[in-house]
Amino acid sequence: MRIPFLPALIVLLVSALLAALYGPGLQGGFFFDDEPSILYAEGVRLESLSADSLREALVSGRSGPTGRPVAQLSFALNHYFSGGFDPFAFKAANLVVHAVSGLLVFCLGLRLFATAFQGLHARRAAMMAGLLTALWLLHPIQLTPVLHIVQRMTSLSALFLLGGLLLHITGRERGGRAGWARLALAWGVIWPLSFLSKENGALFPLFALAWELIARRAEQGRLDRFARVFAVLAGLTFAGIAAYLLTPAGRWLWVGYDYRAFSLMERLLTEGRVLWFYLSLILLPRLGAFGLYHDDIAVSTGLLDPWTTLMAWAGLAALVWLAWRVRDRMPLVTFGIAWFFVGHLLESTVLPLEIAHEHRNYLPLFGVLLAVTAGLARLTEQSRPARMAGLAMAGVALVYLSSVTGLRAYEFGDELRRTQAEARHHPASARAHYDAGRALTAREAAVMQDEPSFSQARFHFERAGELDPAFKFGWLGLMYLNCRAGLQVEQRWVEELAQRLRHTPFGPGDATALFMLKELSVSGGLCLGRAEVERLFLAAQSNPSTASHLQADMLSWLADYYVLRARDLPAAREALARARTIAPYNPGILLQLAQLAYLEGRRDEAGRLLDVVQMLPLKQVERALLSELRYCLGAQAADRACAGR
DSSP: OOOOHHHHHHHHHHHHHHHHHHTGGGGOOOOTTHIIIIITOGGGSOOOOOHHHHHHHHTOOOSTTTOOHHHHHHHHHHHHHHTSOOHHHHHHHHHHHHHHHHHHHHHHHHHHHHHHOTTSOHHHHHHHHHHHHHHHHHOGGGSHHHHSGGGHHHHHHHHHHHHHHHHHHHHHHHOHHHHHHHHHHIIIIIHHHHHTTOGGGGGHHHHHHHIIIIIIHHHHSSOOHHHHHHHHHHHHHHHHHHHHHTSGGGGGGGGGGGGSSSOHHHHHHHHHHHHHHHHHHHHSOOGGGOOSOOTTSOOOOBTTBSTHHHHHHHHHHHHHHHHHHTTTTOHHHHHHHHHHHHHTTTTTTTSSOOSOOGGGGTTHHHHHHHHHHHHHHHHHTTOHHHHHHHHHHHHHHHHHHHHHHHHHHHHHTSHHHHHHHHHHHOTTOHHHHHHHHHHHHTSGGGGSTTSHHHHHHHHHHHHHHHHOTTOOHHHHHHHHHHHHTTOOOOHHHHHHHHHHHHHSOOOHHHHHHHHHHHHHHHHTOSOOOHHHHHHHHHHHHHOTTSOHHHHHHHHHHHHHHIIIIIOOHHHHHHHHHHHHHHOTTOHHHHHHHHHHHHHTTOHHHHHHHHHHHHTSOOOHHHHHHHHHHHHHHHOGGGHHHHHTO
16 A cells, blocks of 8 residues: 555654654663663673574573563674663664554554545545554653663564564455465564564464454454454464463463462452553553552452452453444454453463553553544544544644653653652652662762761662562662661661561562672672671571572572672582582582682582583583683693682
């Protein structure tokens, strides 16, 4: 289909506006989940385009069951071509992904409007698609997939999914060999790329099925054989997956609830309210309602606790009823509602994820906006006054959305500004207060207890600990703040942190607190005594919800503390021996044992350990350390140099 000049020009102008709005936000830094997935992922530190380096980048991720290798490779290439961890370059790449996804949204919207409104002039169909695209690109709920760098996983997965869906649609419409070739490309190449960017790509078949059952059926007047077979296969697959997850073999998917403060049923009940919260952010966006964290949303413990839970689920049922009622007269409204629900099937239902995050709406937003613009298109067909009113509403919406997005981007352009705004907008969020305290602590003025930065940082850390009884980082922040200001650590902070480490649910994110404890203690930034450090590590290891691999990691970190801070090699050897008992073939632990054996003069033992390591799959940094230790063991003359490393 030929795209008229004016709508294409509008899309280009919107892209320019997008760059202007997001420009201030591109100046911000890394934060939150950027650290474990990007800054601390050794494979992302790509120094060459060799096969080994690229392979290591692909396996560098720890997010999700797949590790999200396509997204991790994109981060590594960002590092390589920008010459390091330049946050501007990473965020600019995210903005490019967002803009390209916008072009796919335009193409998809154009095809949907052209087929659903047979009497709609091509220029008007393109105008509606352009409006849909502009709303989607400029909406403030799309900000975190751009300025929160790690959320490229979300936008990259969406980009491939949109591309795959367009290929599926055009392949079905074209038919013949060319059509089947497009279907093969969509399902055999693009879909896996979407899934390996983030697991949301698994929803691609359901998006395609929704198009078959709603949009294509409305256009053709019936379901053809392909659609019927597709629907049966999808139903059988869904039943098979559900059966698997109910068996002991599928238990791995539910273990996340062991370290959550809510049950499966409580999460499911809460998500009904969360979906309406998302819809309120989409349809009535308010600057103060947006936030990186939404841990201030109360968990529903029953249909009437709070009472809005029942109302929320009744409202969702009403949306489903509405979609069914208008399926023939307004198929794009039905398709839009279905798209919104499909987009939230993974992250907003039963999986043991955090309660709410705005980036989960990156794709679902398209469905809501499609339903709204389809209704607007129907309205503008009525009369000229209706058309003028519709255009006025669209103009006001674009100006308002752009304003809110620009304000949010400005907040995200500076870490101190962002964190203070987050804490102000979400005063009941423990994470927002912790981030605010952390940003203030980084200021030079925070080293003096009579400065406002010190007292404000202390307030935020204390508030973080009070708001969430399972939150650990606030107390660690208080300790660091006092040490930085030359003050003693209050023992009640150590006791409270030890209590939480031992008795509250302990997830992978909580292990970061122990890693920070080790790093700060080794660097001298934390003025805790050895007994206090050991007490905190022991508390975390004694927690029954601490996974075995995390226990092994923590023992290796404790060994680092013993070597680098306490200068107690026998204690380090004992800690590493316990870690090896838990994870006997962990190459990092074996290399630490080999280093320790070398330092203590047990060269034969060090060599035997390196022989074991040689047989294991290694990361680049582990291969480098292995080579260095081999060199030190093989060269007597190098002993002095090696001892100093």
